[in-house]
Amino acid sequence: MRRRAAVASVIASAGVVLAGIQIGAAVTAARTTTTTSGTGTSSGSGSTSNSGSSTGSSSGTTGSTGSTGSTGSAKDGTFKGQTAQTPFGPMQVAVVISGGKITDVKVLQETNQGGRSVQISNQADPMLRSEVLQAQSANVSTIGGATYTSEGYLQSLQSALDQAGFTG
Amino acid sequence: MHATFETMGTVVSLEWNGDDRALRAVRTVFEEADRRFSLYRPDSELSRVADGSLELVDAGSELREVYATALGWRGETGGAFTPHRPDGAIDLNGIVKAWAMAGAGRALGDGDWCLNVGGDVLVSGQTASGAPWVVGIVDPADRTALLIAVPLVGGRRAAATSGSAERGDHIWTRGRESAEFVQVTVAADDIVTADVLATAIVSGGAATLGDLTGLFDVDVLTVDRDGGLRATPGMRELVAG
Numbered sequence: 001m002r003r004r005a006a007v008a009s010v011i012a013s014a015g016v017v018l019a020g021i022q023i024g025a026a027v028t029a030a031r032t033t034t035t036t037s038g039t040g041t042s043s044g045s046g047s048t049s050n051s052g053s054s055t056g057s058s059s060g061t062t063g064s065t066g067s068t069g070s071t072g073s074a075k076d077g078t079f080k081g082q083t084a085q086t087p088f089g090p091m092q093v094a095v096v097i098s099g100g101k102i103t104d105v106k107v108l109q110e111t112n113q114g115g116r117s118v119q120i121s122n123q124a125d126p127m128l129r130s131e132v133l134q135a136q137s138a139n140v141s142t143i144g145g146a147t148y149t150s151e152g153y154l155q156s157l158q159s160a161l162d163q164a165g166f167t168g
Numbered sequence: 169m170h171a172t173f174e175t176m177g178t179v180v181s182l183e184w185n186g187d188d189r190a191l192r193a194v195r196t197v198f199e200e201a202d203r204r205f206s207l208y209r210p211d212s213e214l215s216r217v218a219d220g221s222l223e224l225v226d227a228g229s230e231l232r233e234v235y236a237t238a239l240g241w242r243g244e245t246g247g248a249f250t251p252h253r254p255d256g257a258i259d260l261n262g263i264v265k266a267w268a269m270a271g272a273g274r275a276l277g278d279g280d281w282c283l284n285v286g287g288d289v290l291v292s293g294q295t296a297s298g299a300p301w302v303v304g305i306v307d308p309a310d311r312t313a314l315l316i317a318v319p320l321v322g323g324r325r326a327a328a329t330s331g332s333a334e335r336g337d338h339i340w341t342r343g344r345e346s347a348e349f350v351q352v353t354v355a356a357d358d359i360v361t362a363d364v365l366a367t368a369i370v371s372g373g374a375a376t377l378g379d380l381t382g383l384f385d386v387d388v389l390t391v392d393r394d395g396g397l398r399a400t401p402g403m404r405e406l407v408a409g
Contacts, residue, residue, distance in 0.1 A: 146331030
């Protein structure tokens with residue numbers, strides 16, 4: 001739960017990341033004090049006491065696709081945070097701002113503990129069908145799919161399994 | 169043993185190692201849920217709440233509990249999952265089936281069983297041959313083919329799949345004419361989480377996918393409209409066996 005709360009805070013405080021705060025500091029702050037107030041709509045406000053060096057500009061970030069307009073409203077684009085050491089390893093995130101709102105938070109540099117142990121790394125990435133072709137020949141026990149109705153059931157693969165009296 | 173029966177507009181398929189009492193208990197759970205929550209039954213408790221003849225505060229504790237649970241999920245998913253129709257009427261269809269499945273799972277207990285309700289799956293233990301239960305996920309573009317096989321291991325007991333392929337646009341998408349994902353499968357430790365999040369991701373699209381995979385301990389597979397797949401690291405691990 002603590003990690004989930006920390007992750008929630010990281011996302012909630014992505015606006016603070018924009019201001020160049022190291023993500024590790026944000027995580028630590030989220031654990032030990034309170035959540036930060038950034039909502040992502042007030043870019044680089046530097047309004048929290050955690051910010052240290054922030055002055056409202058996007059110092060410490062790299063607007064890889066962003067415009068260079070003045071502050072006052074959130075700039076659109078993708079903004080990288082600094083790589084930071086966290087208890088889970090090095091981590092770097094980027095926030096995507098569109099229309100003044102955060103639309104995505106991406107993990108650019110995953111920690112060295114993969115998988116579900118670090119949930120901020122739990123991002124869905126493209127997977128090639130060729131990676132899963134062996135599924136066709138797998139010995140499945142049951143069939144999952146977008147909800148079928150009583151009528152749809154008769155045309156379903158599950159129906160075929162059931163008619164075959166399939167037992168595990 | 170193996171049995172199938174119809175309930176709540178769909179079909180239950182149960183594979184279990186036990187006697188008829190277990191099956192009767194499962195049937196009872198779904199029949200009660202159907203009586204209470206099905207909107208196609210004008211006399212169901214939820215229908216009477218929906219048409220105003222029964223005040224929500226006078227409804228049974230079970231209905232209020234499910235509604236409260238659904239409202240909690242609305243908050244946790246930032247509104248991507250909601251127990252309301254666009255006109256404001258309460259519609260608990262998005263959660264009742266999974267909620268009933270969880271109840272059936274409690275009735276079945278800790279043995280070896282596999283419960284499939286309309287393509288959503290909850291399991292316990294292992295197959296008769298001692299292998300993990302493996303859920304084959306259908307390809308939304310070809311319903312006679314499997315897209316992927318997901319073994320439910322490592323605490324994962326549930327896999328729910330939502331999409332727009334079977335029941336048309338039964339999931340309301342927010343601010344778009346059609347869903348970004350035609351099918352979303354979520355594997356989780358419990359069926360309500362899996363089902364709610366699958367629904368929410370279909371509804372909210374890529375932005376919601378990014379949010380929810382970061383917040384919840386789930387494994388997700390999505391299918392884009394062009395057939396492209398996306399998978400979380402945990403899903404890749406499951407698929408790799």
